[in-house]
Amino acid sequence: MxxxxxxxxALAALGIYGQAYADAxxxxxxxxxxxxxxxxxAPPTGADAELPGPNGExxxxxxxxxxxxxxxxxxxxxxxxxxxxxxxxxxxxxxxxxxxxxxxxxxxxxxxxxxxxxxxxxxxxxxxxxxxxxxxxxxxxxxxxxxxxxxxxxxxxxxxxxxxxxxxxxxxxxxxxxxxxxxxxxxxxxxxxxxxxxxxxxxxxxxxxxxxxxxxxxxxxxxxxxxxxxxxxxxxxxxxxxxxxxxxxxxxxxxxxxxxxxxxxxxxxxxxxxxxxxxxxxxxxxxxxxxxxxxxxxxxxxxxxxxxxxxxxxxxxxxxxxxxxxxxxxxxxxxxxxxxxxxxxxxxxxxxxxxxxxxxxGEKAAASEVAKNSGDISRKKDDSGESTLGNWAADINLAASEQTDGGKADFGLVATESHKGATSLNGDMFFAKSEYPGDADGRVTAFEVWKAYGFGNPILTVPLTGAQIEAGLEQQWTATKFAPLGVSSNVKYSFDADAAIGDRVNPADVQINGETLDPAKTYRVSMLAYTALGLDGFAAFKEFKDFEKGPHDQWFVRGFLKDNPELTPSETDRVSVK
The missing domain is CATH 3.60.21.10 (Metallo-dependent phosphatases)
Structure with a gap:
């Protein structure tokens, strides 16, 4: 050092070097x-611990x-x-x-x-x-x-x-x-x-x-x-x-x-x-x-x-x-x-x-209790693609929008799976004791919730037209995969699983705050930046023209749980199959 x-x-005097050094x-x-x-x-494990040597070793x-x-x-x-x-x-x-x-x-x-x-x-x-x-x-x-x-x-x-x-x-x-x-x-x-x-x-x-x-x-x-x-x-x-x-x-x-x-x-x-x-x-x-x-x-x-x-x-x-x-x-x-x-x-x-x-x-903090849950909040999906963790995360995104300049969004959503890239749902909050240190029946540890949702993204609120929202919902399906979107509790919609890909959601079957989705209306929608930028494969959402930045996912969840430490799994009644 x-x-x-x-x-x-104070650099002006640094430019003069003595001639005595000419041959030094x-x-x-x-x-x-x-x-x-x-x-x-900690030393990494798996592939992260390996480095290719000069001779292929x-x-x-x-x-x-x-x-x-x-x-x-x-x-x-x-x-x-x-x-x-x-x-x-x-x-x-x-x-x-x-x-x-x-x-x-x-x-x-x-x-x-x-x-x-x-x-x-x-x-x-x-x-x-x-x-x-x-x-x-x-x-x-x-x-x-x-x-x-x-x-x-x-x-x-x-x-x-x-x-x-x-x-x-x-x-x-x-x-x-x-x-x-x-x-x-x-x-x-x-x-x-x-x-x-x-x-x-x-x-x-x-x-x-x-x-x-x-x-x-x-x-x-x-x-x-x-x-x-x-x-x-x-x-x-x-x-x-x-x-x-x-x-x-x-x-x-x-x-x-x-x-x-x-x-x-x-x-x-x-x-x-x-x-x-x-x-x-x-x-x-x-x-x-x-x-x-x-x-x-x-x-x-x-x-x-x-x-x-x-x-x-x-x-x-x-x-x-x-x-x-x-x-x-x-x-x-x-x-x-x-x-x-x-x-x-x-x-x-x-x-x-x-x-x-x-x-x-860190291990002690990770094992500490941050909430209690009365049932499983997990990634397990029903036939409509809905899950209690996806619902909870979408509700979290909507709640986070209250910290933006424009206030609470019209609704929140989350990609529970991705067509490409990563997903923000990487763990579960089961009622029963898990393998996480410090866990017990009905106990949610700091690491458990940190693992369950988020990967260091800001929660953005973006303006989208009803037509763009419908297009995003349609993009849940490709020829090879169904990647469901979780929606907040103020949204209900149905889809036709037998219809052609790209034509499974009818705007008339989408309700936001009890009102039918209007393709011409602009809505404020809260989601992770990763999803808003289309990085998980929902290209319709990246058409937004402006945004309001909310808190980051895991940081907001930590504060949210301090005020809301009792978790109850939602009903899975937000999405239905015709």
């Missing part, structure tokens, strides 16, 4: 890159304790070393960090010694304020109960010890939300400092992703932002410049060796062809790719373009040789290598204390 960071200011050996700065950690404390990899151990091993003997994250340390499946507002990830990254992180799309899933709170360490509600939990040392959460940066994340007014770059100083043998500029960026289009979908912020063109700030850094006398962005690429062959560069394609490679020659290396993320390339910049000079996998399975080590007389990178003397985070070394003891603490704390 390098001492001292500079953002935007290059000064090495080691840059380590990790990306898309996704809250992965499968390596067992991953786990925060092993990641920290490999990082320390790679850093041994290095005077100038920086650890960079290319974003998405938040987001993903593991429960414990979600439960504690990603404060566990921040502690882990502080412990690991991360110096700089770019803002990934998942860091701002919920809001700009969510990330700023974790960076600044500010509390809301009751400290230790609602936020600012005690960490593994017994101290109150204090925020990140690393710089958060993005050159292209702006609010609705177009104002940058973070410093666009960070400057760190490399120490020469005689103690002189050489600046290294790190320009960071967020994947363009984040605001339109299903886990973010928002009007609160937007991401500008990544290449334009990078080139703008590369020129600014160069003008300030910073001659060693690297890019650390949450955008990536992938090899054509998913089993390609993790340290190779064969048939790599994607937005990062497209951007690399346009990013200024003033940039000496590019580190990416987001696409979960694993590659280590050297490709020509626009001036024809080779530079490294890399991506270090995901969930802590790879660390990239880049050693840049700096000319002490100019502060420029001597590219031909620089190296880059992807390292597999294997489990054949001793896990890091310091990180193990952190992960053990939070995993145990």
């Amino acid at each position: 390098l001492a001292g960071g500079t953002c935007l200011a 050996d290059p000064v090495n700065v080691q840059l380590l890159s990790i990306t898309d950690f996704h809250r992965q404390f 499968k390596l067992t990899v991953g786990g925060a304790n092993y990641l920290a151990a490999h990082i320390k091993k790679i850093q041994e003997g290095q005077e100038n070393s920086l650890l960079l994250s290319a974003g998405d340390q938040f987001g993903g499946y593991p429960y414990e960090s979600w439960e504690y507002l990603d404060e566990p990830v921040v502690e882990a990254f502080n412990t690991m010694g991360v110096d700089v992180s770019t803002v990934g799309n998942h860091e701002i899933d919920l809001s700009l304020d969510y990330l700023k709170r974790t960076v600044d360490g500010t509390c809301f509600g009751e400290p230790g109960v609602d936020s600012c939990f005690d960490d593994s040392t017994g101290k109150r959460f204090h925020g990140s010890e690393f710089d958060m940066s993005s050159s292209n994340l702006v609010n609705a007014k177009g104002e940058l939300q973070y410093e666009p770059y960070v400057v760190k100083k490399v120490t020469t043998p005689d103690g002189t400092k050489i600046p290294v500029g790190i320009i960071n960026g967020t994947v363009t289009g984040t605001e339109k992703m299903n886990s973010n979908y928002t009007k609160e912020y937007k991401t500008t063109d990544l290449v334009e932002a990078v080139n703008k700030y590369a020129a600014k850094l160069k003008a300030k006398g910073v001659n060693a410049i690297v890019v650390n962005v949450h955008e990536g690429a992938k090899p054509k062959n998913p089993d390609a060796p993790y340290n190779g560069c064969e048939e790599i394609s994607g937005p990062l490679m497209d951007a690399a062809a346009k990013i200024s020659p003033d940039v000496d290396a590019i580190m990416g993320g987001h696409r979960d790719g694993r590659f280590n390339c050297s490709v020509p910049d626009p001036a024809g000079n080779p530079r490294f373009v890399i991506e270090a996998g995901d969930r802590g399975n790879v660390v990239n080590e880049m050693n840049l040789a700096l000319d002490p007389s100019t502060g420029e990178v001597v590219r031909e003397e620089s190296t880059s290598e992807n390292h597999a985070v294997t489990r054949d070394i001793e896990p890091d003891a310091e990180m193990k204390k952190v992960t053990d603490y939070w995993i145990e704390k």
Whole structure:
């Protein structure tokens, strides 16, 4: 880790390098890159634990304790070393960090010694304020109960010890939300400092992703932002410049060796062809790719373009040789290598204390009671495709719409199955004791409900015409599958199972709040962004022209249950078959 960071200011004096260094050996700065950690404390299992090796073998990899151990091993003997994250340390499946507002990830990254992180799309899933709170360490509600939990040392959460940066994340007014770059100083043998500029960026289009979908912020063109700030850094006398962005690429062959560069394609490679020659290396993320390339910049000079996998399975080590007389990178003397985070070394003891603490704390929270149920609320469907869990989730979506600017929607719906992609219903809330720790008859645990509904999506309220709603209902059927839509309790409709696909629902048989569906009328409909964007195969719904963003699914459910802790399965009388 390098001492001292500079953002935007106090750089004027950094552009002068003594002639005495003209014949001196290059000064090495080691840059380590990790990306898309996704809250992965425990070693992953199954396919996520496998990494294709250079000779076709499968390596067992991953786990925060092993990641920290490999990082320390790679850093041994290095005077100038920086650890960079290319974003998405938040987001993903593991429960414990979600439960504690990603404060566990921040502690882990502080412990690991991360110096700089770019803002990934998942860091701002919920809001700009969510990330700023974790960076600044500010509390809301009751400290230790609602936020600012005690960490593994017994101290109150204090925020990140690393710089958060993005050159292209702006609010609705177009104002940058973070410093666009960070400057760190490399120490020469005689103690002189050489600046290294790190320009960071967020994947363009984040605001339109299903886990973010928002009007609160937007991401500008990544290449334009990078080139703008590369020129600014160069003008300030910073001659060693690297890019650390949450955008990536992938090899054509998913089993390609993790340290190779064969048939790599994607937005990062497209951007690399346009990013200024003033940039000496590019580190990416987001696409979960694993590659280590050297490709020509626009001036024809080779530079490294890399991506270090995901969930802590790879660390990239880049050693840049700096000319002490100019502060420029001597590219031909620089190296880059992807390292597999294997489990054949001793896990890091310091990180193990952190992960053990939070995993145990998460397990206790997951086993806690959040509600009681008087019967099964499950995915089991009747002949009409209706289920008690689908009904409950549709009712949840309708209730969530009350937090939008326009107030309560006309009705809510949920895709109980998908024609493509994922589904938001992934568990059941049975009355009988389940396999979940802490469960008992009639008891609903925090993990049980977290698993049952939601996958980190905002609940949108969108305007749709009656004709578009009818089209969406018709899209429940294809030639190969019936993917039912759950509807809220104020909706009743019937369909003709023997009619032709695309003609099974008659608008006259659809009742919303006791009134017949009017094809010409516009209704406000509440659903997950994933469904509204057509990602689960209901293309009719993505025709909306505007939207109101409500709360995120799992967060809303948690608050909803505090006020409504008694769950009763609905009657399955909302949909009928003629």
